[in-house]
Structure formats: C-alpha cells, structure tokens
Amino acid sequence: MNQRASNLLDEALGLVDEGTNPWTLSGRVLLIEDCVETSATFLLHHLLKRALYTLSSNVVVFLALSQPFSHYDRVLRKLGCNLAAQKENNRLLFLDMLTSEFPDGGESGLVALYGKIEKVINGLIEENKKSITIIIDDLSLLEVAANGASNHVLDFLHYCHTLTSVFGCTLVALNHEDIYSSMEKPALILHLEYLADILMKTEPLATGLATDVHGQLTVLNKETWDGQGRSRNRIFNFHFRIKENGVEYFSPGSRA
C-alpha cells in the first residue's frame, strides 16, 4: 500500500523505483521554498513518508519548529504512515523545538543541536548510517529562534551539509522565499540555493485561487554527472492539488 504508482513529483526527484537503489536522494540537499499564499509543507510530509517507507533502514531526524508532534502525527496518519510507531522503533527521531530558543545569537544552542544530531547518527548501526534524512521545518523559524543570527543558522546548515557528504545523509529544509525577496543580500537563502541539489518551489497560480488546482510546483533537479560524464539541470513544472491522503500532480493544462 505504500508503494503507490509513481507520480510526477517522484519522477522529478528521481525517486522512481528501479529496483537497484530505491532511495536515490542520499547525499543530496533538497531545498523547498514557498510563500504565504501557497504553503509547501505537503512536500515535507511526502518526503517524510517516502524516507520512512522506501527503505526499512532509513532513519529520519525531524527538526520541528513549526508544529507539535500531534499535528504531524495526524497528517501523516491520513497519508498512511504511523509516526508514533516509527518513533517507537527509533526510525524517527522527532526533535520538538516548538518552544526552544537559543539566546545570545544562538551559537551555543545551535552547536548543541548539531551535536545532538551527530550523536544520533554516530549511535546508529553501520547499515542505517547510509540512509539518514534530516528534515527541517522550517528555517525561518530557526532564524527567529536564534534571534536573527542568520550567520549562525548558516553555519549550522553547513555542518549539516558536511553530514551529507560524510555519511550520505539527505538534508531537506523548508524556507519561505517571500521573506527574502525584499532583502538586499539574503545570504542564507542564496547559500542554500547554491548548495541545494534539488530546489522545489511552490507558487500560487497566476490566475488566483482555484478549488481544483492548489498551486504550481517547480522542481529544479541539478543532476550530477550522468553515465556519459555530463551534468545537466532538469526543470519540471507542474500543478498540484492537495488532498488528505495524498497529493495529485499533473501537467499544466491537463485538467479540463
């Protein structure tokens, strides 16, 4: 029941099951960007579910700054994924950071947080170390928790990024693009966009709200060297409609 027919999003992410390596996201950084009008949290839910169910050895570290566990639990249950059970099996490490704050610019707090993540990863058995997914919901709140010290947040992310190369972790982070659109040099988002291997962006339809199309999604997959030794970017653009038990993806205009 968890291996549904692949959809446009999984295709764009390269998550289509080809038998040999079902979890192709290891070692990659995924950045999700959204705006006030169109929230992209559904992508986090999807990736959380995929990370937990594609491989039985996958472990997810979830940094929750925006919602309490009960919210994710209810949402994921409707998607067919029992977070409470995964938590018990130590497949999901849920860091409830809804109320946590890092005073004094956040340096020590973020260092401690990284230490916590590192400890979790070091504590895993060798097999599980290969497929760890770190999900952050969301970065703008991490900045607020660090009292505006974006540079410390960026340092924290660089540290997390090293995990992707050392252990082959997947790093998934959500951020709100419209916060930074009016800023002069938004270092945080620019660095992240540079680091990201896959950039996903949700936007409302240019024509406004509609009940059957909830927004458009652009996926930029900076594909690494392929077999022939070429690197190429692939851009996917499609519309989506969010439902309780999943999300429909379709090409623009394919809905009458």
Added chain:
Amino acid sequence: MATSKSRTSSFSRNLTAVPSSNTPGLKYGPNGTIFISSGIPDLDKILGGGFALGSLVMVMEDAEAPHHMLLLRNFMSQGLVHKQPLLYASPSKDPKGFLGTLPSPRPCKDDKDKSRDHDPEQEGLRIAWQYKKYFAEHQQTFDNTRDGKHEYCNDFDLRKPLERHFLTGQHIDCVSILHNSDLVALRDRCATFITQFPRNDGSIASAGRIAIQSFCAPQCEYSNVEWDMLSLIRSLRSMIRSSNAVAVVTFPPSLLLPSVSKRWQHMADTLLSVRAIPDEDKELANLLTGYQDMVGLLNVHKVARINTQVPVILDATTFSIKLQKRRFLVLECLNQAPIDGASGNSYGTSASCSASSRTGTLDF
C-alpha cells in the same frame, strides 16, 4: 503497517471529542479541532466555523483606519458573553477603558424576528436557481445557532455597550504595551494566562482569548527590537498551539520592514487584512453594488490548517464589511454591478487584492 496499542485503526474517530452541550461557545470541527466564534457570524461561516483553538490569528491593519478594531471588539465581546477569560493588550494608557466600548449582544427576544428580517423579503421573491444553494446554507446556519440560550455566535449591536455584569469578575486581564519596550513582561503575562488552559485529551472546561491590538505600533517603541518581537510571536504561537486558547494579534504591516512583515504573516495560522474604502471613489462605486453601505473590505489570506495539509480554498477572499442598520456587522461577497463588460479588468485588480499578480518563472 505497524499499529500502536493506543489506536487500532488510522481512521478511528476520537470518541472523547464528542460535543458536550454544557460548554457554550465551543463547536467541534474537522480533524479534531474545536472552534470558538469570532463574534461575527459571517466571519465564522467564511472560516468554516470560527477560529480553531490553538491557532494564532493575525489581522493586518489599514494604517489609516480603525477597521481592525471592529474585528477585535466583536472577538472580545463574544468571549465575555461566553464567560471565557480574556487577556487584552493594547498600546493605550488605559486598556481597561477599551472594555467600555465593546458591543453588546442582540437581546434574545427580538433576536428571532430581527435576525430573519432580511430573509422574509427574499422568501417572497423567486430566487434565481444559481443562488438557491447559498440561501439554503444561510438558513441552516441560522437555525444551528439558535438552539438554546447560549448561542455559539451572537450578533453584536455596535451602538450598545456591553452590559456591566459581563465585565465584572476575575477573568479579564488588561496589559498596556505603551512605552514598554520590555517584551519579557508581556510574554510572561501571556504565558501565565495560557497556563489556565492546558490541553489534555478529555473535556474542555473553558477556552481563553488573547487580543493584542496594534502590536508593532510606534508608541510601543519596539522599532529596534524586531527580532524580539518575532521571537515573542513565535513563543506565543507555540504556547497557544498546545493550549485551548486563541490569540488575535493586529498589526500595521506598513510599519514593518517587508521581510519582517512576511515573517509575521508566515507565523499566522489565520491571516486576515482589513482595508478602508475611500468615501468618494467614483470608480469603485460604479463597479460594486451596495457601495454606499460598505465601510471597508476584509481579505482572507490564509485559513488555519491544523492537523491537516489540505488548504482551505474559499469561493471568494475579499468581502465587504457592512453595517446593517448601522448596528450589526455583516460581511458580504462583493457583487459586481451590472454594467458594461469593459470594466471587468479593473474590477479584478482593484477589488481582489489577494489575487496574485506574480507570474511564475515558467509558464505555458
């Protein structure tokens, strides 16, 4: 799929959450949420039931008009009528004085005939078929709210002050945030207030309401502590989330940096904005029917999504704020006046400011 002991099926309904008739002012909504009324029947209807407990509601003010006060007053009055504790913070010298301006609920007796008095005239008319569904919906919600003495949502008479007996008692807490750049004090007040409403699976004794007016107004002297303000809103939001309370915060976005304002908007669960309409806007007057009765426009930018990932898509996001008989606040969809079609474009841009003008980087 592994199942935990506590729940046998993913889709089992939580039976403890059965509406109990002895807690007035609470209504059970989808996904295990509980609503309290905003104090404006039409707004409750628009939002699908009211404000969900545990949500942070933000209202973006019109810097030149006090329309946000209409929403705030009704929200506060409704809570007092339901005997729900209230925390009110405002940048005035004497926040308690504001309680004297709260509107009074429409008395029960003439409620019955008055509330329907715009219906009978319609009942006599033949209703065009495409509007029938709205009419039925309308009737139904009126009937729902009218069972028993304690209604979920009252109509408030803006010209009649709230009776004294609602204002006495220990459940009202007022805080002045004037010349008070120390946000720690406000945070502590909110924290102690919210601890009265812990969320535990079971029955709910009461729900709390927090109303913070013009949070970043210049007289609060917060201008150089934007990160402290953000951090206060964040902690308010997280405290609210795990309690049975609702916070309504109004703020003038024009006083904030655009990027900070966006951060505020992202933190809101329900995001509304109010805007005054100019008195003599000939162009608008020609475009919209009932322009003379309008006092302003209300925009719904975001509706709280608690325990769900599905966004609420409304039929319309812009509503006109009207005063019925100069007393009762009503919200109506905008109706385009039947004139030549050439004005269609300007209607779209002037009246529905929520429609995004941004086009995607990739278009077809």
